Amino acid sequence: MKTAAKFEIPFVQYLDPKGKPTQDLPKSASKDELLKLYKMMSKVRIFDTKAIALQRTGKLGTYASSLGHEAAHVGIGTAMIEEDAFCPMYREYGAQFVRGVKMSEVLLYWGGDERGSNFSGPKHDFPWCVPIATQYLHAAGSAMAFKYRGEKRAAVTVIGDGGTSEGDFYEALNAAGAWKLPFVGVTVNNKWAISVPLSKQTACETLAQKGIAGGMDVVQVDGNDIIAVREVMEQALKKARNGEGPTFVEMLTYRLHDHTTADDARRYRPDEEVEAEREKEPLIRLRQYINDQGWWDEDQEKALVEELKAEVDAAVEEYQSIEPPGVEDMFDYHYEEITDPLAEQREVAIKEARRNA
Amino acid sequence: MPKVTLIDAVNMAMAHELEHDDSVLVYGEDVGVNGGVFRATAGLQEKFGENRVMDTPLAESMIAGMGVGMAAQGLKPVGEIQFSGFIYPAFDQIISHAARLRNRTRGRLTCPLVIRAPFGGGIHAPEHHSESTEALFAHIPGLRTVIPSSPQRAYGLLLAAIRCPDPVMFFEPNRLYRMVKQEVEDNGEALPLDVCFVLKEGTDVTLISWAPAMHETLQAAKQLEEEGISCEVIDVATISPLDMETILESVEKTGRAVIVHEAARNVGVGAEIAANLAEKGIYDLKAPVERVTGYDVTMPLFKLEKQYLPSVARIKDAVQRTLEE
Numbered sequence: 001m002k003t004a005a006k007f008e009i010p011f012v013q014y015l016d017p018k019g020k021p022t023q024d025l026p027k028s029a030s031k032d033e034l035l036k037l038y039k040m041m042s043k044v045r046i047f048d049t050k051a052i053a054l055q056r057t058g059k060l061g062t063y064a065s066s067l068g069h070e071a072a073h074v075g076i077g078t079a080m081i082e083e084d085a086f087c088p089m090y091r092e093y094g095a096q097f098v099r100g101v102k103m104s105e106v107l108l109y110w111g112g113d114e115r116g117s118n119f120s121g122p123k124h125d126f127p128w129c130v131p132i133a134t135q136y137l138h139a140a141g142s143a144m145a146f147k148y149r150g151e152k153r154a155a156v157t158v159i160g161d162g163g164t165s166e167g168d169f170y171e172a173l174n175a176a177g178a179w180k181l182p183f184v185g186v187t188v189n190n191k192w193a194i195s196v197p198l199s200k201q202t203a204c205e206t207l208a209q210k211g212i213a214g215g216m217d218v219v220q221v222d223g224n225d226i227i228a229v230r231e232v233m234e235q236a237l238k239k240a241r242n243g244e245g246p247t248f249v250e251m252l253t254y255r256l257h258d259h260t261t262a263d264d265a266r267r268y269r270p271d272e273e274v275e276a277e278r279e280k281e282p283l284i285r286l287r288q289y290i291n292d293q294g295w296w297d298e299d300q301e302k303a304l305v306e307e308l309k310a311e312v313d314a315a316v317e318e319y320q321s322i323e324p325p326g327v328e329d330m331f332d333y334h335y336e337e338i339t340d341p342l343a344e345q346r347e348v349a350i351k352e353a354r355r356n357a
Numbered sequence: 358m359p360k361v362t363l364i365d366a367v368n369m370a371m372a373h374e375l376e377h378d379d380s381v382l383v384y385g386e387d388v389g390v391n392g393g394v395f396r397a398t399a400g401l402q403e404k405f406g407e408n409r410v411m412d413t414p415l416a417e418s419m420i421a422g423m424g425v426g427m428a429a430q431g432l433k434p435v436g437e438i439q440f441s442g443f444i445y446p447a448f449d450q451i452i453s454h455a456a457r458l459r460n461r462t463r464g465r466l467t468c469p470l471v472i473r474a475p476f477g478g479g480i481h482a483p484e485h486h487s488e489s490t491e492a493l494f495a496h497i498p499g500l501r502t503v504i505p506s507s508p509q510r511a512y513g514l515l516l517a518a519i520r521c522p523d524p525v526m527f528f529e530p531n532r533l534y535r536m537v538k539q540e541v542e543d544n545g546e547a548l549p550l551d552v553c554f555v556l557k558e559g560t561d562v563t564l565i566s567w568a569p570a571m572h573e574t575l576q577a578a579k580q581l582e583e584e585g586i587s588c589e590v591i592d593v594a595t596i597s598p599l600d601m602e603t604i605l606e607s608v609e610k611t612g613r614a615v616i617v618h619e620a621a622r623n624v625g626v627g628a629e630i631a632a633n634l635a636e637k638g639i640y641d642l643k644a645p646v647e648r649v650t651g652y653d654v655t656m657p658l659f660k661l662e663k664q665y666l667p668s669v670a671r672i673k674d675a676v677q678r679t680l681e682e
C-alpha cells in the first residue's frame with residue numbers, strides 16, 4: 001500500500017509553565033517588549049476581575065470572562081497591524097484593548113447598551129460575535145476583499161474549541177484555502193465548550209489538523225506563552241499579507257473562570273483540573289521569566305497593580321456616568337433612512353417612554 | 358399533585374416519554390452532564406444514560422440534520438437548540454428537509470422530530486438570545502409551531518409534540534420558565550396540537566396572545582376587569598396550524614379583538630390572525646382589530662428591552678381604542 005499523503009503538526013513553545021526557556025527566545029522578546037506585554041496582560045486580568053464583580057453586584061449583565069486567555073488574546077492583538085481586520089468572538093478583550101477598544105465600551109456592551117459595539121478600535125473591525133462560528137466567514141470575506149483590492153492586509157478571526165464543530169468554521173477554512181486568502185484563523189482551545197469537554201466535541205487528536213482539510217499551513221502553540229503566540233501570529237500574518245496564503249493556529253490554553261457569569265462550571269468541571277491548570281496560566285510564567293532576568297520585582301508589581309486598578313476604576317466610572325440610551329436609539333440605525341411605518345412606531349415608543357418616565 | 362414551574366413541566370414531559378418510549382432520544386449542546394443551560398434536561402442523563410440523553414458537538418445544523426436522519430429511521434429525537442436566536446445555522450435543515458420529507462416522499466418517510474428552544478425576551482440576556490421568530494417557522498408548510506405559556510400546557514403540549522408524527526418546533530418562553538407554579542399531574546396526558554385555549558371568558562373584547570406576552574396580556578385583562586371591562590383571553594399556543602375557529606367564535610361574541618405578541622409587527626403572526634378576522638369575521642367586528650407588538654427593529658440589548666416589549670399600558674390603550682368605536 002502506498003501512502004497518499006502525510007501530515008505533521010508543529011508545536012511552538014518558548015517558555016515552560018515555570019517561566020524557563022525551552023529554546024532560544026526570538027528577537028522580539030526584548031526587555032521593553034516583554035514588559036509591555038506583561039503590563040497589557042495584567043491590565044486585561046484586572047479588568048476581568050472588576051467586570052465579574054460588577055456583574056455580581058448587578059451593575060453589568062452577563063459577562064464572558066477571559067481569565068487565563070490573556071496571552072492568547074494580547075499575543076494576537078500585538079501581532080496585528082491596524083490595517084488588518086479583526087473578527088472576534090465575545091471575549092477577546094486583550095486583543096481589542098491593544099487595537100484601541102476602550103474598557104468602558106466593553107462594559108457598555110455587556111451592560112446591555114448597543115453603543116458599546118460602536119467602539120473606538122479600528123472602524124473596520126467586527127463587533128463581538130455571539131452566534132458561534134459565523135465570524136469565521138466574515139473574516140474569510142474580509143480577506144477576500146483585501147486580496148481583491150491587492151491590499152497588504154490580513155483578516156484574523158478567533159473561535160473556541162467548541163466552535164470548530166460548526167459548519168461555518170469548515171466553510172471558512174475551505175474558502176480561505178481555495179482562494180489562498182490573507183486569512184489567519186485562530187482557535188483558542190480551552191478544553192471546554194460550556195460543559196462539553198474536548199473529547200466529546202471531536203475525535204481529532206489536535207484541532208490544528210482541521211486546517212489541513214482547508215489546505216493551509218497549520219500550527220499548534222502553547223497559548224499560555226505569549227512569546228510563542230506572538231511569534232507564531234506575526235509569522236502567519238506576514239505570510240498572509242505577502243500573498244502566501246492562510247494559516248490555522250491552535251492555541252492551547254484554559255479558561256479559569258466559568259464560561260460566563262451565567263454559568264457555574266463546578267457542575268461539570270473537576271476542581272483538580274482547574275487547580276492544575278492554574279499553575280500553567282500565562283501571567284505567572286512571564287512574570288517568573290522577567291523576575292529571573294532581573295527586569296521586574298515585587299515593588300514594580302505592586303505599583304503596576306495600583307496603577308491598573310486606578311485605570312480600570314476610571315473606566316468603570318466613565319461607563320457608569322454614561323446616560324442610558326434614549327428609546328429612539330433602537331430605531332435609528334436599521335436603515336439609512338427610516339421607513340414610514342418605523343417612524344410611526346418610533347413616535348409611539350417615545351410617547352411610551354415619556355409615560356413611563 | 359405537585360406544583361411545578363414551566364421548566365419543571367418541560368423536564369417532566371421529556372422524562373415521561375423517555376421512560377415510556379424507547380425510541381425517544383434527547384440531545385443537544387450541554388443537555389447531558391449540565392442538564393441544559395436553563396436546566397430543562399436536569400437529571401435526565403443520570404436517569405436514562407448517555408445513549409438516550411446526549412451532549413452533542415456545538416453544531417446546530419447537525420442537531421437538526423441528524424434529527425431528520427434519526428426521525429426518518431424510526432426514532433423520535435427531541436433536540437435542543439440552546440437559544441432560539443441560534444437556530445439559524447439549523448434553519449436550512451429544518452426548512453429544506455424536516456418540513457418537506459413527508460411531502461417529498463409522498464408519505465414514505467416521515468420526520469417526527471421535535472426541536473425545543475428557549476424563546477423570547479425579557480430576561481436581560483446578551484445579544485441574539487431574545488428573539489421572537491415564531492413567524493419564520495409558522496410560515497413554512499409541513500412544520501408545526503407550538504409555544505406553551507403555562508406549566509400545564511408545557512407538559513401536555515410537549516408530550517403531544519413528541520408523539521406527533523410531524524416535525525414540531527417547540528418554543529419555550531424563557532421569561533416564564535420560573536415565573537409561576539401550577540399543579541401538573543405527571544399522567545402522560547397530552548393536549549391537542551391544533552386548538553387555542555380560552556383562559557378566561559368575557560364579553561367586551563377578545564385578547565389574543567401567546568408566549569411570554571401572555572403574561573402582560575393576563576395582567577392587562579385583570580386590570581381592565583377591575584375597571585369594568587370584561588375581557589375574553591385566548592392563548593393561541595399552537596401558532597401553526599392556527600385554530601381560527603376558537604378566535605372567530607370569541608370575536609363573534611365580543612365584537613372586538615386585540616392581538617398581543619412580542620415579535621416584530623411586520624408580517625408577524627398577528628397579521629395572519631387579523632387577516633382571518635377580516636375575511637371571516639368582518640361583520641362581527643364593532644371596531645378595527647388592534648395589534649400590540651414588538652417594534653419592527655432588532656430586539657435591542659437589555660437597556661432598551663423593556664421599552665421594546667408590549668407593556669400592560671400599551672395593551673390597555675389598545676383595548677380602550679377598540680371600545681371608543
Ligand SMILES: Cc1ncc(C[n+]2csc(CCOP(=O)(O)OP(=O)(O)O)c2C)c(N)n1
Pocket residue numbers: 130131132133159160161162163164188190192193194255259386415417439443446
Ligand atoms: C451558534 C451558537 N450556538 C450556541 C451558542 C450558545 N453558546 C454560547 S458559547 C457556547 C460554547 C462555546 O464554546 P467554545 O467554542 O469552546 O468557546 P469558549 O467560550 O469556551 O471560549 C455555546 C454553546 C451560541 N452562542 N451560538
